[in-house]
Amino acid sequence: MAIQIKDLRYVYLPKTPNANVALDGVTLTIPDNAFAAFIGRTGSGKTTLVQHLNALLIPTSGELEVDEFKIVSKKRKNKKIKELRKHLSLVFQFPEYQLFEETVEKDVAFGLKNFGVKNDEAIKLAHEALLSVGLDEKYFQKSPFELSGGERRRVAIAGILAINPDILVLDEPTAGLDVKGAKDVMSLVQKMHENGKTIIMVTHDMDLVMKYCNLVYVLKDGKLAYQGSTDKLFDQVGEDSAIEIPPLYQLAQKLKERGAPIQIENIKSVDDLINQVKGWKKRHE
Ligand SMILES: Nc1ncnc2c1ncn2[C@@H]1O[C@H](COP(=O)(O)OP(=O)(O)OP(=O)(O)O)[C@@H](O)[C@H]1O
Ligand SMILES: [Mg+2]
Numbered sequence: 001m002a003i004q005i006k007d008l009r010y011v012y013l014p015k016t017p018n019a020n021v022a023l024d025g026v027t028l029t030i031p032d033n034a035f036a037a038f039i040g041r042t043g044s045g046k047t048t049l050v051q052h053l054n055a056l057l058i059p060t061s062g063e064l065e066v067d068e069f070k071i072v073s074k075k076r077k078n079k080k081i082k083e084l085r086k087h088l089s090l091v092f093q094f095p096e097y098q099l100f101e102e103t104v105e106k107d108v109a110f111g112l113k114n115f116g117v118k119n120d121e122a123i124k125l126a127h128e129a130l131l132s133v134g135l136d137e138k139y140f141q142k143s144p145f146e147l148s149g150g151e152r153r154r155v156a157i158a159g160i161l162a163i164n165p166d167i168l169v170l171d172e173p174t175a176g177l178d179v180k181g182a183k184d185v186m187s188l189v190q191k192m193h194e195n196g197k198t199i200i201m202v203t204h205d206m207d208l209v210m211k212y213c214n215l216v217y218v219l220k221d222g223k224l225a226y227q228g229s230t231d232k233l234f235d236q237v238g239e240d241s242a243i244e245i246p247p248l249y250q251l252a253q254k255l256k257e258r259g260a261p262i263q264i265e266n267i268k269s270v271d272d273l274i275n276q277v278k279g280w281k282k283r284h285e
Contacts, residue, residue, distance in 0.1 A: 002198065003030040003053065003167075008062035010048055022048040024222040025062070030200060030215070035193050037209045037230075038202045040219035041242040046202045047093055049219065050169050053200070054085050066167070086115055089165035093172045093202070095156030099144035104130065107144055108159045115163065122162075129162035130155070133188055150181035157188065167198040174205060186212060207246045209233075211268050218243065231264040248273060 010023040023045045030036050038046045051057045052064055055071050055078055064071040069084040089111075092098060101107040108126035113119065130139060133154040144152055153173070160168060170189065174182035182205075190212060193199045203209060209216055210230055218226040218236060226236050234253055236243055245253070249264060252273055256262040260280045267273050 002032040004065045006063050009060050011060045022222050026224050028224055028227050033198055034215050035199045035213050036215040037213040038217050044219040045222040046219055047171055050171055053169055054088050054090050055081050088167040089160045089163050090169045091160050096152030103141050104144055104155050105140040108162050111159050111163050125162045129158040133158045150177050169200045171202045210249050
């Protein structure tokens with residue numbers, strides 16, 4: 001069932017001289033177990049769209065269905081918002097700015113307590129979540145403000161993991177992290193996907209899209225410009241200057257065009273491409 005968005009329109013500051021149409025008639029489906037990416041230029045509406053998924057924003061018109069939850073433009077008609085947010089949780093763009101408790105463990109436990117989990121149990125689950133993002137006991141009692149940006153990002157992600165939602169939405173989870181920090185976050189997200197979670201990620205990093213995602217949605221000026229698999233994204237290049245296919249995948253595509261049986265969706269690294277080419281060469285020897 002998963003997520004269906006129907007004719008979604010969202011206007012910031014409606015009925016004012018500064019009214020801004022951020023989403024304009026977006027219709028799309030995200031299936032269960034997807035690892036989906038939203039891409040597009042800055043200001044194209046990605047954050048606005050994902051903030052509708054847990055009803056942080058309510059459509060100006062149109063509607064959304066997230067499994068059994070329905071989100072419509074009339075605010076008072078939206079029921080069970082708390083349950084929705086337990087089912088689908090959102091990690092904000094720069095979530096580290098939203099840490100505010102005095103210790104790391106309290107920050108991670110905060111969301112759980114909001115969902116009615118008792119303090120001791122919440123702290124226990126917070127510890128498990130922190131360990132799973134690679135932050136051990138040393139961090140539990142620290143103030144979030146003593147941590148580096150990457151560590152804070154992991155605390156924020158632990159806060160969502162502790163809630164254990166079925167669908168995780170991450171708005172630019174690797175922005176501003178160094179190579180290792182980004183890798184750590186992505187292997188964590190990958191693990192969650194392997195554990196059966198649906199992942200929806202906003203990113204500007206095409207390498208991540210090609211490496212991890214099986215579905216991609218391109219937004220352009222508040223409209224959906226493309227939805228489909230990552231390997232068909234090549235046809236979009238040129239039509240949208242926000243999309244630049246990383247060199248590894250350009251090379252793979254060129255080899256494919258020359259007759260090599262390359263499976264772009266299986267390429268995660270240079271070695272993967274080399275192995276596919278080797279297999280092809282061998283068959284020709
Ligand atoms: N709080 C707000 N008030 C008014 N306009 C806003 C607000 N937030 C976003 N907008 C406008 O809505 C449009 C879409 O913004 P949005 O933040 O969804 O873009 P984005 O694709 O996430 O961009 P980025 O890649 O920079 O994060 C932009 O034109 C932006 O200026
Ligand atoms: Mg954004």
